[in-house]
Amino acid sequence: xxxxxxxxxxxxxxxxxxxxxxxxxxxxxxxxxxxxxxxxxxxxxxxxxxxxxxxxxxxxxxxxxxxxxxxxxxxxxxxxxxxxxxxxxxxxxxxxxxxxxxxxxxxxxxxxxxxxxxxxxxxxxxxxxxxxxxxxxxxxxxxxxxxxxxxxxxxxxxxxxxxxxxxxxxxxxxxxxxxxxxxxxxxxxxxxxxxxxxxxxxxxxxxxxxxxxxxxxxxxxxxxxxxxxxxxxxxxxxxxxxxxxxxxxxxxxxxxxxxxxxxxxxxxxxxxxxxxxxxxxxxxxxxxxxxxxxxxxxxxxxxxxxxxxxxxxxxxxxxxxxxxxxxxxxxxxxxxxxxxxxxxxxxxx
Amino acid sequence: xxxxxxxxxxxxxxxxxxxxxxxxxxxxxxxxxxxxxxxxxxxxxxxxxxxxxxxxxxxxxxxxxxxxxxxxxxxxxxxxxxxxxxxxxxxxxxxxxxxxxxxxxxxxxxxxxxxxxxxxxxxxxxxxxxxxxxxxxxxxxxxxxxxxxxxxxxxxxxxxxxxxxxxxxxxxxxxxxxxxxxxxxxxxxxxxxxxxxxxxxxxxxxxxxxxxxxxxxxxxxxxxxxxxxxxxxxxxxxxxxxxxxxxxxxxxxxxxxxxxxxxxxxxxxxxxxxxxxxxxxxxxxxxxxxxxxxxxxxxxxxxxxxxxxxxxxxxxxxxxxxxxxxxxxxxxxxxxxxxxxxxxxxxxx
Numbered sequence: 222x223x224x225x226x227x228x229x230x231x232x233x234x235x236x237x238x239x240x241x242x243x244x245x246x247x248x249x250x251x252x253x254x255x256x257x258x259x260x261x262x263x264x265x266x267x268x269x270x271x272x273x274x275x276x277x278x279x280x281x282x283x284x285x286x287x288x289x290x291x292x293x294x295x296x297x298x299x300x301x302x303x304x305x306x307x308x309x310x311x312x313x314x315x316x317x318x319x320x321x322x323x324x325x326x327x328x329x330x331x332x333x334x335x336x337x338x339x340x341x342x343x344x345x346x347x348x349x350x351x352x353x354x355x356x357x358x359x360x361x362x363x364x365x366x367x368x369x370x371x372x373x374x375x376x377x378x379x380x381x382x383x384x385x386x387x388x389x390x391x392x393x394x395x396x397x398x399x400x401x402x403x404x405x406x407x408x409x410x411x412x413x414x415x416x417x418x419x420x421x422x423x424x425x426x427x428x429x430x431x432x433x434x435x436x437x438x439x440x441x442x443x444x445x446x447x448x449x450x451x452x453x454x455x456x457x458x459x460x461x462x463x464x465x466x467x468x469x470x471x472x473x474x475x476x477x478x479x480x481x482x483x484x485x486x487x488x489x490x491x492x493x494x495x496x497x498x499x500x501x502x503x504x505x506x507x508x509x510x511x512x513x514x515x516x517x518x519x520x521x522x523x524x525x526x527x528x529x530x531x532x533x534x535x536x537x538x539x540x541x542x543x544x545x546x547x548x549x550x551x552x553x554x555x556x557x558x559x560x561x562x563x564x565x566x567x568x569x570x
Numbered sequence: 571x572x573x574x575x576x577x578x579x580x581x582x583x584x585x586x587x588x589x590x591x592x593x594x595x596x597x598x599x600x601x602x603x604x605x606x607x608x609x610x611x612x613x614x615x616x617x618x619x620x621x622x623x624x625x626x627x628x629x630x631x632x633x634x635x636x637x638x639x640x641x642x643x644x645x646x647x648x649x650x651x652x653x654x655x656x657x658x659x660x661x662x663x664x665x666x667x668x669x670x671x672x673x674x675x676x677x678x679x680x681x682x683x684x685x686x687x688x689x690x691x692x693x694x695x696x697x698x699x700x701x702x703x704x705x706x707x708x709x710x711x712x713x714x715x716x717x718x719x720x721x722x723x724x725x726x727x728x729x730x731x732x733x734x735x736x737x738x739x740x741x742x743x744x745x746x747x748x749x750x751x752x753x754x755x756x757x758x759x760x761x762x763x764x765x766x767x768x769x770x771x772x773x774x775x776x777x778x779x780x781x782x783x784x785x786x787x788x789x790x791x792x793x794x795x796x797x798x799x800x801x802x803x804x805x806x807x808x809x810x811x812x813x814x815x816x817x818x819x820x821x822x823x824x825x826x827x828x829x830x831x832x833x834x835x836x837x838x839x840x841x842x843x844x845x846x847x848x849x850x851x852x853x854x855x856x857x858x859x860x861x862x863x864x865x866x867x868x869x870x871x872x873x874x875x876x877x878x879x880x881x882x883x884x885x886x887x888x889x890x891x892x893x894x895x896x897x898x899x900x901x902x903x904x905x906x907x908x909x910x911x912x913x914x915x916x917x918x919x
Binding site for chain 1: 586587588589591592595650651652653655656657658659660661662663665666667668669672673709710712713715717718719741743816817818832833835836839840843847848849850851852853854893895896
């Protein structure tokens with residue numbers, strides 16, 4: 222397809238015909254750019270470039286911030302028999318397989334406590350998931366035997382309050398929550414103190430610094446939500462794995478296709494296997510992110526072909542679970558500043 | 571833990587402490603051997619060996635085919651703070667994320683037609699999934715854009731009638747169903763003829779034979795359900811990938827932890843990535859298998875520590891989806907007979 226070649230000429234290498242089809246399929250059911258990104262499972266810069274090529278070739282037109290297929294575009298869709306985007310995911314569990322309401326008291330408590338949470342800030346690449354997401358994460362972990370009686374570390378993902386949610390849920394042997402953001406750690410500690418929660422500690426820690434002995438090989442389970450550059454992913458996951466006591470330990474993290482292509486996912490997966498992990502779960506669209514206050518400051522907003530901000534949830538990520546097999550690798554190198562947050566596929570930080 | 575060492579001394583290498591914990595956790599909520607296998611996500615021979623070690627050490631006793639924790643066993647569970655098995659999976663979609671009732675007419679049609687299906691036979695390692703599973707597979711594929719307008723091959727998995735289900739669902743450009751079992755192909759062809767379904771063909775083919783040119787590189791999507799020895803997995807998946815036209819093509823298949831350990835899963839995943847695939851979905855317990863008529867003839871029945879046959883669904887597998895990236899490898903070697911069906915982890919064939 223010539224559209225593919227044109228997009229590739231605009232420095233978008235990591236796409237293939239399927240991606241063009243999915244963008245066109247999304248445009249059959251929506252004219253909203255952010256929904257197109259969501260439905261086509263593509264990084265924002267790539268979606269944006271494809272839309273621009275489609276516009277140049279007369280397949281779409283942009284009017285009042287709406288992206289519309291032209292007659293020529295509709296003919297193209299017909300000619301190639303392109304399927305409209307369809308969503309058959311379960312309304313009850315929102316496609317996660319684990320509904321938040323399986324423990325409704327826990328959900329209510331969490332929502333009540335989370336309403337005073339600190340606002341996400343761009344400085345730390347923050348963007349919180351919905352309370353339903355956080356609660357489902359905890360239930361999924363518990364179902365897999367990764368909470369009760371376990372030593373758990375939640376690393377640099379406290380904008381989602383996943384650590385605090387586990388603290389409220391209880392049952393663990395020990396819980397350590399670390400994050401670079403003092404506001405979040407203070408918030409956690411306030412709740413922990415107020416409710417008198419036991420065996421849990423929240424502490425400010427910059428993940429770029431190597432771990433001290435007290436972290437290394439001390440936990441059964443880690444949870445994190447890495448930025449999607451390869452270097453940052455590698456660093457976060459390596460940090461997580463370095464905390465694990467022994468094989469059979471587990472890790473949980475989100476990975477999105479909105480800031481990272483499927484091509485990069487392959488690199489991530491190779492790295493996971495190389496380190497000695499095995500992937501047990503990849504649940505697409507498990508994590509729903511609420512729109513963040515700093516949207517207009519993001520590269521995503523700047524490169525979007527429309528000025529309209531997202532009106533609904535559009536940023537989602539898959540939820541990964543891994544287990545560590547015998548001989549897994551523990552590394553603890555310092556992490557350079559430069560590995561974080563921006564590259565050609567990322568745009569929301 | 572000494573239990574782990576004892577089990578390993580009995581030639582069960584591919585387990586770790588977590589597995590012992592999961593067996594004990596399962597025994598906190600059930601005394602049924604087959605449910606223990608299900609809940610602990612372990613191959614039957616391994617679960618059996620662990621139960622035997624637990625019995626030898628006085629942690630469990632077996633009475634009237636029920637496996638019961640002894641007082642000593644309960645103390646062990648308490649001492650190690652072992653969590654009981656919990657199931658928080660969604661009742662609506664049965665944890666699949668895609669409920670079968672999203673297209674209830676399709677479901678009803680499929681159930682009506684499938685009621686006359688041929689019985690599974692041991693000769694071909696057959697064991698059919700529930701109609702809800704088959705229907706959810708089709709909806710999941712369509713949601714991912716892998717049916718409408720696509721050329722699809724369903725290879726050697728027709729005991730599940732997945733090919734026939736896609737045929738009934740429609741929307742594809744072309745569908746080819748191949749299976750070694752004449753009875754299934756005849757059944758499919760009868761329905762195809764009766765209903766006048768277009769662009770679909772069902773044909774007897776032994777996957778051990780290399781493909782002719784008419785199969786190679788001709789499809790967008792493959793679906794299969796390989797036996798879980800490494801050699802058979804490699805052969806089935808290689809066959810599937812050899813049919814794919816170009817990168818962006820997709821593959822679907824089941825992989826279980828009931829006939830294969832998590833250690834072997836890592837080997838499978840490494841092989842997938844080596845061939846040039848990326849894993850997009852791993853949905854645990856997506857595939858529910860109905861109990862098969864030949865249970866008593868299986869190795870599983872022989873090595874089980876109880877004589878009781880399964881009363882309920884206990885055999886499940888995860889549903890994998892992969893995409894092929896540029897440079898993926900197409901091979902088409904003949905496959906030796908010996909790679910199929912039995913090894914130290916498998917038992918249900």
